[in-house]
Amino acid sequence: MSSRSLRFLTARLREHRCRIGSRRRRLSAGRQALPALAHLRNGAAYAQLAAGFRIGTSTVYRYIREAVDLPATLAPTLAEAVRAASRKAFVLLDETLLPIDRIAADRPFCPGKHKKHGMNVQVIADPFGRLLWASPALPGAVHGIRAAREHRIIHALEQAGIDCWADKGYQGACGTVRVPYRGRWEALSAGQQTLNRSQAKIRGLVEQAMATLKAWRLLRKLRCLTTRITTPVQAILTLRLNASS
Numbered sequence: 001m002s003s004r005s006l007r008f009l010t011a012r013l014r015e016h017r018c019r020i021g022s023r024r025r026r027l028s029a030g031r032q033a034l035p036a037l038a039h040l041r042n043g044a045a046y047a048q049l050a051a052g053f054r055i056g057t058s059t060v061y062r063y064i065r066e067a068v069d070l071p072a073t074l075a076p077t078l079a080e081a082v083r084a085a086s087r088k089a090f091v092l093l094d095e096t097l098l099p100i101d102r103i104a105a106d107r108p109f110c111p112g113k114h115k116k117h118g119m120n121v122q123v124i125a126d127p128f129g130r131l132l133w134a135s136p137a138l139p140g141a142v143h144g145i146r147a148a149r150e151h152r153i154i155h156a157l158e159q160a161g162i163d164c165w166a167d168k169g170y171q172g173a174c175g176t177v178r179v180p181y182r183g184r185w186e187a188l189s190a191g192q193q194t195l196n197r198s199q200a201k202i203r204g205l206v207e208q209a210m211a212t213l214k215a216w217r218l219l220r221k222l223r224c225l226t227t228r229i230t231t232p233v234q235a236i237l238t239l240r241l242n243a244s245s
């Protein structure tokens with residue numbers, strides 16, 4: 001766990017308590033930040049954290065929800081991410097599926113590609129694979145190109161004139177989004193095969209951004225309401241960007 005993330009979250013909690021005129025609590029701002037980060041980083045259950053900090057489970061739930069909501073509101077918007085990306089040679093665009101705990105009847109959350117329930121999150125990374133932005137979560141059955149259009153990612157990149165590399169799932173994106181040639185490998189020309197290989201090497205760097213998100217174990221199996229999933233994603237994005245700045 002990054003000490004910089006702990007200091008950042010503690011400072012935000014102190015500011016929040018002063019702003020709302022909070023009375024004395026069971027845990028200080030620094031102690032409140034600890035279970036929140038443990039929950040995000042390790043996916044620790046509320047009951048475990050309650051026992052470890054010797055407070056009630058409901059109190060832990062309130063403390064963590066408050067501590068997660070604060071950095072989530074500070075996450076960069078798409079416009080801010082595009083401004084930061086305008087200083088880069090290009091950006092990488094990809095999607096990831098965050099597994100959720102749902103039954104088989106919840107078809108909107110079950111994409112055919114992964115054969116499991118989850119939420120679709122679009123990710124923008126810089127040429128070195130560093131995370132720049134993560135989108136609000138959509139049901140897993142939403143295709144990558146559709147999600148990118150709903151979030152207006154393609155339009156924002158085109159307006160800013162930023163070159164973007166993406167995989168075959170973004171065929172038809174147009175604008176400044178570049179995708180590999182589609183078709184059977186043997187049916188492609190030698191030049192097309194060479195271009196696809198070079199693009200694959202470039203696009204492979206986006207996996208580092210995905211690993212940055214999935215390093216926070218809460219995102220490996222989310223058990224909260226689907227309407228709440230965007231909040232921890234945005235909180236982790238804020239904490240990660242702050243830790244690497």
